[in-house]
Amino acid sequence: MAHRALVIAMLPAIGLRVLAVLGFPPALLFYGDSFAFLREELTPGTTRPSGYSLLLALLRPAHSLTLVTVLQHVLGLALAVGVYALLRRRGLPGWGATLLVTPLLYDEFLVLLEHMIMADAIFIVLITAAVALIVWRVTPATAATAGMLLGLAGITRTIGLPLLLLTAAYLLVRRYGWRPLLALVVAGAIPLGAYATWTKIEKGKFALTEADGNFLWSRTMSFADCDVIKPPERLAVLCPRMPVEQRPYPPHWLWESFSPLLKVPGTANRNQLAGEFARQAILAQPGGYLGAVATDFKQLLRWERTAVDEKTPYKLPAAERPISESVRGVAESYEDGPAATRVVEPYAGWLRAYQRFGYVPFPLLTLGLLAALALTVARRRWDALLPSLAALALIAAPPFLAAYDVRYVVPAIPLICLALGLTLSARAPGDTAARPTRQPEAVAGHAS
Known part of the structure; x- marks a missing residue:
């Protein structure tokens, strides 16, 4: 078998x-x-x-x-x-x-x-x-199907969105032609666009989530020092109040009662301010940001x-x-x-x-x-x-x-x-499996 x-x-x-x-x-x-x-x-x-x-x-x-x-x-x-x-x-x-x-x-x-x-x-x-x-x-058919699957992945977990862009770049660099690329992008945009439109109707914002800024802000809590960042007053409320060595892992800053994020009213406003703070923190402390990322990679x-x-x-x-x-x-x-x-x-x-x-x-x-x-x-x-x-x-x-x-x-x-x-693997894309064939001489010999 x-x-x-x-x-x-x-x-x-x-x-x-x-x-x-x-x-x-x-x-x-x-x-x-x-x-x-x-x-x-x-x-x-x-x-x-x-x-x-x-x-x-x-x-x-x-x-x-x-x-x-x-x-x-x-x-x-x-x-x-x-x-x-x-x-x-x-x-x-x-x-x-x-x-x-x-x-x-x-x-x-x-x-x-x-x-x-x-x-x-x-x-x-x-x-x-x-x-x-x-x-x-x-x-075009397989690209459209793949695009639809990646679009559905994007409304399942937002990391699916970069994978759609990565796949589109792959088709472009490999020069598969405009038809598969267009099919991938259009098919992928259907579930993403439909979901973002639903969000617009329900919440007034064309987006997949309202938390990308919150998550990036929680990342900066591993290193953020407001004496270095010097954020404007409207962002200063998001400054951490405990020493770096005592701070919990980033996800805790999203939900726990000690988090200054919870003091900011309004979901959309909170996400926007958190994103602004995070970008300023990363620009002010790029070494701290990369150090926090490197520490996480050590888990691998x-x-x-x-x-x-x-x-x-x-x-x-x-x-x-x-x-x-x-x-x-x-x-x-x-x-x-x-x-x-x-x-x-x-x-x-x-x-x-x-x-x-x-x-x-x-x-x-x-x-x-x-x-x-x-x-x-x-x-x-x-x-x-x-x-x-x-x-x-x-x-x-x-x-x-x-x-x-x-x-x-x-x-x-x-x-x-x-x-x-x-x-x-032994076979590249497009290769067909070699099939054994009978040589003319062998056929002739058998006939004789």
Whole structure:
């Protein structure tokens, strides 16, 4: 059987997802974000776009969070099969293609995100599918489909927008012609434009979110010194009041009661002032900004995803966590019943044990990305350039724009696997597999 290696690898991967469904029904919930996505009132999000909320709204009539997580698990498995099929098409043997999609099948964080009511799993599928389509074949049809997928990714997580621009630049530099480029841009602009128009109608501003300035401001809290920045009086309220060495990690400045950001009235006004402060801080202290970014990048050298005693929302729970009264109604309305994550043993325990070792360490992932970039140039496998650069953008952008988070690195895993496979494949785009032919002499000899 040509795909025996993949079939063998798929069975335990399916088993891991079955453990998630059985061990943590109906779904894993992430702080306040999951409940914001689950709200019945559909409105453009303030801190994040609401593309994932639209998907949840389509599934709402079933009143089943389990349906959502099972769908995400199935899409995750289908993505691995799709990357495998593309690598086989490029000439990799079955075992080689299977080896390269193993992280997609077995990485515990991908399984966790698939089982969580968060936009990440859908975002990963959208961006990887879009890039794979462009790598597979560039035509107006595939470019339009990829553009639509990237546009949907942009209203799911805003980092999808730079990926659309990156893909357009790739088509331009590779000289694929104006038709695919136009198809990509127009198709990508449809969901983005529709969503921004919705935001304009609802909130009076043509935008995807109202928080880009807030996130960049929180980044500057790692180093900002108002004695150096000397902000005008209208921005001085955003100055941090505690020494640099005592300041918490940037995301805390967005929500915690000590944050001066919360003293600024008006969502749009807050975002605008925060953006202005952040830009002044970066211009006044470029060394501090780059130093904070570099400190975040050091996290990529850490072998363990999370330490045993580390408090993080990315650990599978050992006991049921009650849902806060303020948001319980939102989840229970969607589920039409109790919605708190239950912990069912022994399945939950088996998956928790697997979580301690079932992942690709980030140092190896970083080496894989660097290897893919180097091999792309050395072997002139320019079809691997797009997934390599897309993965680099996903990893590099958050420390510059907000802060490092392990959840922001994981979407790069499928793209790095795809890029590595393309650089190692024997067949370039457009090549056809060599088919054995019978030589005229042999045919003649047989006839005689």
